Amino acid sequence: MTMDLSTCSVDTSLSLFDLNINPLMYSDRLNSTMNGTETSKMTVSETQQANVLAAELNKMVEENKKLSEMLMVMLQNYNTLRNHMMELISRNKNADSSNSSKGMQVATPPKKRKLENDNNNTTTTGGYAESSSSEEGYSKQKPNTSIEESKIKISTVYAKADPSDNRLVVKDGYQWRKYGQKVTRDNPSPRAYFKCSFAPTCLVKKKVQRSVEDQSVLVATYEGEHNHPHPSQTDAILAGSNVRGQPNIGSVPCLTSINSSGPTITLDLTQPGLSHHQDIGAHKSNSDEITKSPVFYQFLIEQMASNLSKDPTFKSALATAISGRYFQQSLGNTKY
DNA sequence: CGGCTTTGACCAGCGC
DNA sequence: GCGCTGGTCAAAGCCG
Numbered sequence: 001m002t003m004d005l006s007t008c009s010v011d012t013s014l015s016l017f018d019l020n021i022n023p024l025m026y027s028d029r030l031n032s033t034m035n036g037t038e039t040s041k042m043t044v045s046e047t048q049q050a051n052v053l054a055a056e057l058n059k060m061v062e063e064n065k066k067l068s069e070m071l072m073v074m075l076q077n078y079n080t081l082r083n084h085m086m087e088l089i090s091r092n093k094n095a096d097s098s099n100s101s102k103g104m105q106v107a108t109p110p111k112k113r114k115l116e117n118d119n120n121n122t123t124t125t126g127g128y129a130e131s132s133s134s135e136e137g138y139s140k141q142k143p144n145t146s147i148e149e150s151k152i153k154i155s156t157v158y159a160k161a162d163p164s165d166n167r168l169v170v171k172d173g174y175q176w177r178k179y180g181q182k183v184t185r186d187n188p189s190p191r192a193y194f195k196c197s198f199a200p201t202c203l204v205k206k207k208v209q210r211s212v213e214d215q216s217v218l219v220a221t222y223e224g225e226h227n228h229p230h231p232s233q234t235d236a237i238l239a240g241s242n243v244r245g246q247p248n249i250g251s252v253p254c255l256t257s258i259n260s261s262g263p264t265i266t267l268d269l270t271q272p273g274l275s276h277h278q279d280i281g282a283h284k285s286n287s288d289e290i291t292k293s294p295v296f297y298q299f300l301i302e303q304m305a306s307n308l309s310k311d312p313t314f315k316s317a318l319a320t321a322i323s324g325r326y327f328q329q330s331l332g333n334t335k336y
Numbered sequence: 337c338g339g340c341t342t343t344g345a346c347c348a349g350c351g352c
Numbered sequence: 353g354c355g356c357t358g359g360t361c362a363a364a365g366c367c368g
Contacts, residue, residue: 178341180360193359197340207359 157220158211168192168208170220173230176206187212199228 159170168181168190176194183190189210196202204224211217 177339179362181342182358182360185357191358 153223153225155222157222159218159220161210161216161218168210168218170206170208170218172220174198174226184209189215196226202227
């Protein structure tokens with residue numbers, strides 16, 4: 001929780017230098033074209049073409065500006081959510097400390113065998129939350145467990161669900177097979193038990209139960225670590241790309257859309273996958289570390305590339321730029 | 337027909 | 353040892 005996304009130097013600006021295009025080259029050519037220094041060599045159609053190029057260049061600059069603005073808005077939203085999350089965490093900590101200091105155990109019955117959903121490292125992300133209990137947290141539950149067992153990763157995910165929807169389903173992109181359901185003592189709503197069915201060797205389990213406080217919130221507890229890539233990644237690999245439907249790289253939930261004002265990248269913090277940090281990396285327990293991870297950067301880059309590649313204006317601009325580059329080279333060759 | 341869900345039965349851990 | 357509880361198994365049913 002030490003790193004702010006806003007401090008991340010993710011430069012999303014599409015520099016023409018990055019495209020190996022020298023803007024001066026264009027401006028020089030355009031200026032000389034306008035000044036008529038090359039008019040003797042250029043036909044009317046070439047002048048029109050230059051105008052089109054200039055217009056497209058301006059369009060690209062505008063879209064670049066829009067993208068930067070959208071990113072800024074996204075960062076602002078993220079900061080707002082993060083502040084809200086920190087507030088909730090501090091509230092929880094205060095509540096826990098006050099309860100423990102007073103010796104209150106109203107919500108936790110003394111007979112409880114296992115300390116489930118130990119909300120120690122709980123984080124919330126705008127109506128969506130996760131927690132991750134560390135290895136020692138799990139070893140507390142089973143003091144005599146082996147070292148191997150004590151390394152089982154436990155993470156808890158809170159997902160907003162439709163109260164009218166009785167299914168205990170938390171969509172995280174993985175394939176789960178339900179193998180049991182049980183009504184527990186401390187919660188009137190049943191708890192569903194799931195096993196990862198994507199890979200037979202994957203021993204990851206998931207427990208889903210409605211929150212006692214808020215029935216509209218599903219609490220999913222993940223045990224273990226997937227030993228296979230995310231199904232969507234596999235799909236993308238099999239398909240050769242990630243272009244079908246809404247691209248979902250890894251499990252980082254991201255809805256992408258291209259509207260009239262340009263491509264929009266929307267980090268959907270309400271989707272389960274983001275909090276399921278097992279997917280994102282080495283079990284980071286908060287979104288700060290997620291954003292710190294190289295996977296996140298890779299995801300951002302791939303999303304941008306994906307959106308840009310879908311944008312016809314970008315394609316045409318890129319094609320124009322490349323052809324312009326060749327044109328420039330061919331001019332240089334003819335000069336020497 | 338294969339995969340998934342449902343659900344009652346069974347097992348193991350824990351406290352008394 | 354007994355009862356309580358959480359977790360798992362497996363047969364039956366459902367569904368595309």
